[in-house]
Amino acid sequence: MREKMQVGEMRLIQTDLIDILNPRERNKKVFDDIVMNINTIGLKKPITVTPRLGKDGTERYLLICGEGRLKAFRSLGEKIIPALVVEVSDENALIMSLSENIARRQYRPLELLAGIEQLRDQGYDPKTIAKKTGLCGDYVNGILTLLNKGEERLLVAVEKGRIPLNAALAIVGAGDDDKAVQTALQEAYETGKLRGKQLIQARRVIERRHTLGRSIACGTPRKLEDVTTISLVRVYQKEVQRQKQIVKKAEIVQQQLLFVVGALRELFADENFTTLLRAEGLDTLPKYLAERVWPNGHPK
Structure with a gap:
């Protein structure tokens, strides 16, 4: 059960004393926009951190949310940043960080999936994950099913809106038999789960899944040594x-x-x-x- 977070205290903290708990890659254009906005109008919302002792006994901080803002401050050469300091455990700091990333309006599909997977690995059940992230319980259950099956290609297609989650689950339920998969597609079309362009997109995803495999290796090119x-x-x-x-x-x-x-x-x-x-x-x-x-x- 999550501990009750104490009311935070606003402080000005040195940027080099803050460690990023859950780092993630960022779109360069989005990051440049953050830097430009902060440089033009300043920081509108403080970052959130929790205090920790460093290896040398000095006080440091773990970043809970606001990675983009912190990196923007550092890139602008700023040494001090406004921060809301809260007292939470390591586990809950990680949960808060993951939940904050998942709850963002714009995110990269694999980041959302990785966040749900990390919460699952922390021992949280689908219902609790849904409550912490604000996502629908059925959606979390479906995503976890695809994650457990290693269906990265279908997961990304779902997150990008190419095919609906229920259709992806129907495809997975058909197994590896091509005829069964085509039957699942036909049933999804007849029941209204797949319409218009989504049916075409689903066929493309299935073809790539059949040819290249279920995993997309996080979008990186296949290594030369893997090719035989x-x-x-x-x-x-x-x-x-x-x-x-x-x-x-x-x-x-x-x-x-x-x-x-x-x-x-x-x-x-x-x-x-x-x-x-x-x-x-x-x-x-x-x-x-x-x-x-x-x-x-x-x-x-």
Whole structure:
């Protein structure tokens, strides 16, 4: 159970006495905006820290929230920063830091997922994680399920809004059988879980998941030493199979088009039928079809 945090005290603290408890990477543009704003109008909100003794016995501080503001101060050469000092344990300092990062309106998907995973590793159940972070309980349960399955590719797709969480869970529930996965996609579409572009996005994610694996290695390129002749042959074979499927689909579509063109030629050869179409104002065709039905691209 989380301890009750004491009311904080405002202090001016040396920036070099503050240690970052839960460091994270930042988008350069976002960080530059923070620096510019602080340089222009000053610090609008103090950072939050908790006091700790350093190795030499001197007082230092652990940063709980405000990493961007602290780094901005340091980059501007500022030696002192306003801070709210609170008394909390190491565990609760970490929890507060993670919760603060997760609760931000803008975050990188993998940061959110890593935060939920860290809270889980700290021993918190989904209900408690949801309460601490302000996230929906069903959402946390779903995310933890994907995390436990190692489904990084699906997780990022969910966090970027490409596919809904319930559809991702349906895909995972289908296992590794391609037919079962396609069936899960079809059911998700029929039940309204996947609509429009989301269905296309889901197919792309599944294809990459099948070809490249469930993990995305935190977005970093695959190391050269991980590439073997066997893996290259396997990827090549999968690509050949994919190309064959595309060719097969193209042939089917071509046959269907030839059938449609032949049927239209027979119909338009019937004078009674064309007279009826003209009366209804339906005697024209799209250019692509017209060029194939009539030699000159239009009826005589």
